[in-house]
Amino acid sequence: MRYARPLAQLIEQLEKLPGIGPKSAQRLAFHILRASQEENQRLATAILEVKAKTRYCQRCFNFSEEDLCPICQDARRDQSVICVVADPRDLTAIENSGEFRGVYHVLQGLLSPIEGVLPDQLRVRELIERVKSGTVKEVILAMNPTVEGDATALFLSGELKPLGVKVTQLAMGLPVGGDLDYADQVTIARAVAWRREI
Amino acid sequence: MLDSRTRTYNVTAVVLRSRPLGEKDRVVVLFSREAGKLDAVAKGARQPKSKLAAGTQPFTLARFALARGRTLQVVTQCVIEESFYALHEDLSKIAWGAYVLELMDAATPPHQHDEALFDLLVSTLRWMGATDDPELVTRAFELRLLNALGYAPALTECAVCGRTVSDSLVAFSARWGGALCAADAAQRGHRGKISQGTLRTAAALSGSKGDALQRLRLTPQVRTELRGLMNDFLTQRLEVRLKAREFLVKVME
Structure with missing residues (x-):
């Protein structure tokens, strides 16, 4: 059966969202139809504002509402340690750990010889400029342990080390709650190589 | 070959x-010993x-x-035999290795069993x-x-007439399939020439005994000529543009 035009239109738009199939789109559309006008207004405003009011932080290229993101503005954070991540979701993951008190740099992607992603498509030049400005003591490379992540980390260390800055990489090893028996050989090999005294 | 009726099967593959794919999945392209x-x-x-x-x-x-x-096939289990970890620790090896993988993918049709190609790929990565x-x-x-x-370039004899080419500078035409003798090159108006040394190196590299080449060193001239020669020849024969080549040109040179 056909739905009324406004409802069909809403279903059609919701279906375009990632992970939303026709059935889920119907369910969401009916939920919105039943919800109060105020609640729907808030949803609609949020959708419109996210595009209009979000921009990149001019220093670290994380998403931000102002020219500088809250982390770059925070005077208590150590501006001499930069943690380089591929995208804002990785930044959030590290931030949620509560372990890191420095600042970030979001590359907005990873180098990929296989997919043809080159350094000039990422925020590499901006990172080098930040390091050249002189206040940076350490750069922590926090890339995924994949071919693309390794390629990016090797490329960046080659560019940054000549500038006289300390370049480090996140440790790799066994996941918390994991099972040694089921860990793959590469992870175990890295865990053994980077073991530490307790 | 594999029995096409069985529902699950095991392969050794690179x-x-x-x-x-989606939120949590990956699609992989495998080159397997058993099923191409x-x-x-x-x-x-x-x-x-x-x-x-x-x-x-x-x-x-x-x-x-x-x-x-x-x-698509679904991967249900995997046990790593060799991770070629040494390739991950050197940017130029990642870049050249990615080129090898991309060329292998571009040059081979799906589902064609070819153990010799599989062995070539594994020995190359090693x-x-x-x-x-x-x-x-x-x-x-x-x-x-x-x-x-079956696209091997002619390296020691003329691609047109089959006569041995022994001049110190030899015409090489990707279009005609390899080296040309002076007469055939002139007849076809082909001008570009490369050194005999480059052709000999290419002939040695195309031979099957890889281990004997471990100590081979390329002179800058041979390296440059070989790069141009292979680039022209692959573009002509396989009609593919590889992303990894762009990466090599822009990042590694």
């Missing part, structure tokens, strides 16, 4: 490429604790258990891990791949 090139879905392979995460990285040689799906000249290893791979596919 991961040629790996791309994200095939696509498979590794469900959940992007989750940190997935048992498939490490085995579905490009370069990895592993034993895969596959189940026949309706469109050699690449141990070498300090990944470009040389790549050139040998290209020539042997062309040999195996």
Whole structure:
């Protein structure tokens, strides 16, 4: 059966969202139809504002509402340690750990010889400029342990080390709650190589 | 060959490429010893604790258990045999290795069983891990791949008349399939010439005894000529543009 035009239109738009199939789109559309006008207004405003009011932080290229993101503005954070991540979701993951008190740099992607992603498509030049400005003591490379992540980390260390800055990489090893028996050989090999005294 | 009726089967394969699918999955292109090139879905392979995460990285040689799906195969288990970790620790090896994988993917049709090609790929990755000249290893791979596919360039005799070419400078035409003798080159208005040394090096690299070449050193001239020659020849024969080549040109040179 056909739905009324406004409802069909809403279903059609919701279906375009990632992970939303026709059935889920119907369910969401009916939920919105039943919800109060105020609640729907808030949803609609949020959708419109996210595009209009979000921009990149001019220093670290994380998403931000102002020219500088809250982390770059925070005077208590150590501006001499930069943690380089591929995208804002990785930044959030590290931030949620509560372990890191420095600042970030979001590359907005990873180098990929296989997919043809080159350094000039990422925020590499901006990172080098930040390091050249002189206040940076350490750069922590926090890339995924994949071919693309390794390629990016090797490329960046080659560019940054000549500038006289300390370049480090996140440790790799066994996941918390994991099972040694089921860990793959590469992870175990890295865990053994980077073991530490307790 | 594999029995096409069984629902699950095991293959030994190298991961040629790996791309994200949806939220948690990966699609991998495998080149297997038993069934040639095939696509498979590794469900959940992007989750940190997935048992498939490490085995579905490009370069990895592993034993895969596959189940026949309706469109794609599904990876159900994998055990890594060789991760070629040495390739991950050197940017130029990642870049040349990625080129080898991309060329292998572009040059081979799916589902064509070819054990010799599989062995060529594995021995190339092993050699690449141990070498300090990944470009040389790549050139040998290209020539042997062309040999195996039946596109081998003529290197010691004229591609048109078959006479041995022994001049110190030889015309080489990708269009005509290799080296040309002076008479045939003149007749076809072909001008570009390369050194006899480059042709001899290419002939040595295309031979099957890889181990004898471990100590081969390329002069800058031979390296440059060989690069141009293979570039022209592959573009002409396989009609592909490789992304990894662009990366090599822009990042490594």
